[in-house]
Amino acid sequence: MDELDAEIVGLLQTDARMSNRELARRLGIAPSTCLERVRSLHRRGVIRGYHADIDPAALNRGVQALVSVQVRPLSRAVIDGFKGxxxxxxxxxxxxxxxxxxxxxxxxxxxxxxHLHAFLTDRLSKRGEITGFRTSLVFQQVSNTAPSRLPPPGP
Structure with missing residues (x-):
């Protein structure tokens, strides 16, 4: 990625609904150049998609938790099966x-x-490959929705 690609990514992370014309205007480049750069970022897998950031509480999901899970035996089949x-x-x-x-x-x-208790007892605890789990409630969440590219490692 060069500087122009990084600027495109930064602007789209801030507003993914920005039109190609507006994006090109902000970058000071031709719309055709901008469109080709965005398409290239898609082809290379830099831009994987666009989504709406939805508040879970608005979907009646007011309680969030992180559940750490241990499974056995550790094999690809067990890991892939549990992941699925x-x-x-x-x-x-x-x-x-x-x-x-x-x-x-x-x-x-x-x-x-x-519902969290029911999820843990009715869904997780019944799985034979799970040997243990721990639950931590999430009180607040702060996300970095626009990470920038880190510099390459120094000597």
Whole structure:
């Protein structure tokens, strides 16, 4: 990525609904050049898509939690199977596959504490490959929705 690509990414992270014409105007380049650069960023996988940032509470998901999960035996089949199971649950927003003491981290959002308890006992505790899990409630969340490119490592 060069400087122009980085500027395009930065502007689209701030407002993904910006028109190509407006994007080109802000960058000081021709709309055709801007469009080709954005298409190239898509082809190269830099821009993976566009989405709306929705408040979970507006969808009756006022309680969020992070659930650390340990599974056994550690095999590709077990990891892939649990990952597929967890990502298909409507309560789960994100599934992270980890190294270290925990094998997975699930970001879940539910209506209330009773629903969180039901999720843990009715969905997770019944899975035979799960050997343990810990739950942490999320009180507040701050996200960096526009990360910038980090410089390459120095000598």
């Amino acid at each position: 199971f967890a990502s298909g649950l409507p309560e789960v927003l994100h599934v992270f596959v980890l190294s270290g003491g925990d094998d997975f981290l699930l970001h879940v959002a539910v209506q209330d504490l009773d």
